[in-house]
Amino acid sequence: MRIAVIGTGYVGLVVGTGFSDFGNDVTCVDVDQAKVEALRRGEIPIYEPGLEELVHRNVRAGRLHFTTDLAEAVRDAKVVFIAVQTPEGEDGAADLRYVLAAARQIGEAIRDYTVVVQKSTAPVGTTDRIAEEIASVTRVPFDVVCNPEFLRQGAAVSDFLSPDRVVIGARSERARSLVAELYAPFLRKSNRILFMDPRSAELCKYAANSMLATRISFMNEIARLCEKVGADVELVRQGVAADHRIGPAFLFPGPGFGGSCFPKDIRALRATAREHGLDLAILKAVEEVNEEQKQMLLRKALRHFGDRGLDGKAFGVWGLAFKPKTDDMRGAPAIPLIEGLLGKGAKVTVHDPVAMPTARRIFGDRVLYAESPYKAAEGADALFVVTEWHEFRHPDFERLRASMKSPVIFDGRNLYDPRRLQSLGFTYHAFGRSAK
Numbered sequence: 001m002r003i004a005v006i007g008t009g010y011v012g013l014v015v016g017t018g019f020s021d022f023g024n025d026v027t028c029v030d031v032d033q034a035k036v037e038a039l040r041r042g043e044i045p046i047y048e049p050g051l052e053e054l055v056h057r058n059v060r061a062g063r064l065h066f067t068t069d070l071a072e073a074v075r076d077a078k079v080v081f082i083a084v085q086t087p088e089g090e091d092g093a094a095d096l097r098y099v100l101a102a103a104r105q106i107g108e109a110i111r112d113y114t115v116v117v118q119k120s121t122a123p124v125g126t127t128d129r130i131a132e133e134i135a136s137v138t139r140v141p142f143d144v145v146c147n148p149e150f151l152r153q154g155a156a157v158s159d160f161l162s163p164d165r166v167v168i169g170a171r172s173e174r175a176r177s178l179v180a181e182l183y184a185p186f187l188r189k190s191n192r193i194l195f196m197d198p199r200s201a202e203l204c205k206y207a208a209n210s211m212l213a214t215r216i217s218f219m220n221e222i223a224r225l226c227e228k229v230g231a232d233v234e235l236v237r238q239g240v241a242a243d244h245r246i247g248p249a250f251l252f253p254g255p256g257f258g259g260s261c262f263p264k265d266i267r268a269l270r271a272t273a274r275e276h277g278l279d280l281a282i283l284k285a286v287e288e289v290n291e292e293q294k295q296m297l298l299r300k301a302l303r304h305f306g307d308r309g310l311d312g313k314a315f316g317v318w319g320l321a322f323k324p325k326t327d328d329m330r331g332a333p334a335i336p337l338i339e340g341l342l343g344k345g346a347k348v349t350v351h352d353p354v355a356m357p358t359a360r361r362i363f364g365d366r367v368l369y370a371e372s373p374y375k376a377a378e379g380a381d382a383l384f385v386v387t388e389w390h391e392f393r394h395p396d397f398e399r400l401r402a403s404m405k406s407p408v409i410f411d412g413r414n415l416y417d418p419r420r421l422q423s424l425g426f427t428y429h430a431f432g433r434s435a436k
């Protein structure tokens with residue numbers, strides 16, 4: 001099937017490449033000329049495991065193309081996906097400027113019946129607004145379907161190629177079966193397509209992200225309580241996760257959730273609720289807990305070194321991306337931590353396996369960049385672990401201690417065993433852990 005994907009970012013590139021891998025002819029469109037030119041040269045603008053090989057393979061096979069010419073890509077496509085950004089706008093509500101602009105351009109370009117699939121995360125009612133926008137510029141028949149994307153950055157390729165579920169929110173039978181046909185090859189083992197109306201599909205995505213974020217904030221609060229009462233949150237977490245009604249996912253305490261989705265999606269859902277006279281009390285608390293949690297590592301450092309004790313100190317930071325296996329630092333908890341340390345007069349040396357170029361765009365020469373984790377810790381008064389990359393999980397602690405000025409670790413991901421670190425001579429701060 002001939003497909004166009006509008007927006008070649010973290011979602012659009014994976015979606016377009018994924019569909020091309022199943023034999024479809026896909027054109028990915030972006031307004032960012034530099035991005036399109038890079039992709040045409042075979043350079044992948046983001047880090048996502050498995051993506052580079054998949055892009056190259058499908059480009060070589062002649063099934064995957066990149067362009068800035070939306071009209072040309074859309075003209076011959078049977079299905080057009082919208083995967084542009086929906087950033088936070090005023091009052092927390094989603095800014096639909098990019099989605100509606102893409103919709104209008106699609107409307108101006110279509111020649112025959114086309115199914116427009118809204119994949120960007122956008123509030124209830126957006127599918128209808130897209131339809132209105134398109135209808136205002138064309139008389140060509142079309143349908144708009146909501147098909148929210150649930151892929152996780154860092155595992156985006158495998159998530160897209162083997163999804164837990166595919167949600168298709170459609171009113172027209174013709175559009176519903178066309179989109180279902182596209183996804184059928186992904187779901188041969190079991191049919192996990194959920195058909196629903198567009199409004200339910202739109203809300204599905206927000207509710208899912210909100211639920212996951214709620215679990216994180218909940219465990220962060222439990223971790224705070226553990227510190228007060230002398231319990232170990234790791235044991236509590238295991239005890240909770242063993243209940244099959246609860247399960248283990250998203251129960252790890254940490255430095256606060258970030259990324260481009262959870263924070264903005266929660267605020268957008270709260271804004272939607274407010275427009276309808278509802279105050280989503282749980283999500284308000286989830287957000288408040290998270291904002292506070294992002295300050296926790298800095299607060300622990302201030303408690304350890306004293307209110308003015310960070311001035312002139314040197315700190316290493318392991319992990320900059322908002323989660324492992326991505327170079328994305330949008331909303332990353334490392335940012336407020338590093339800004340906080342710099343603001344208190346500290347010197348910061350950072351290391352991340354893939355997000356260093358992203359960090360350079362954010363911090364410039366205000367921090368030092370180390371080519372290895374050990375180099376980042378060299379001569380440091382303390383080390384902060386912010387992202388749980390595999391390579392940080394089992395370091396050579398002897399080497400680390402020998403190279404640091406003072407062996408102090410602030411572990412934002414609870415990666416290490418407090419007793420072991422104590423016995424190795426470290427002062428170890430984590431979330432909700434005790435060395436008992």
Ligand SMILES: NC(=O)c1ccc[n+]([C@@H]2O[C@H](COP(=O)([O-])OP(=O)(O)OC[C@H]3O[C@@H](n4cnc5c(N)ncnc54)[C@H](O)[C@@H]3O)[C@@H](O)[C@H]2O)c1
Binds near residue numbers: 007035101119
């Ligand atoms: N990042 C994720 O993990 C994820 C997961 C699920 C859903 N989503 C949602 O998917 C959407 C896209 O997210 P993303 O992270 O890929 O965003 P992104 O910012 O990485 O990519 C968006 C791309 O769209 C391009 N664009 C904007 N307007 C355009 C237009 N008119 N024509 C062509 N290109 C245009 C931009 O230049 C950009 O490259 C958002 O709504 C997001 O909430 C993201």
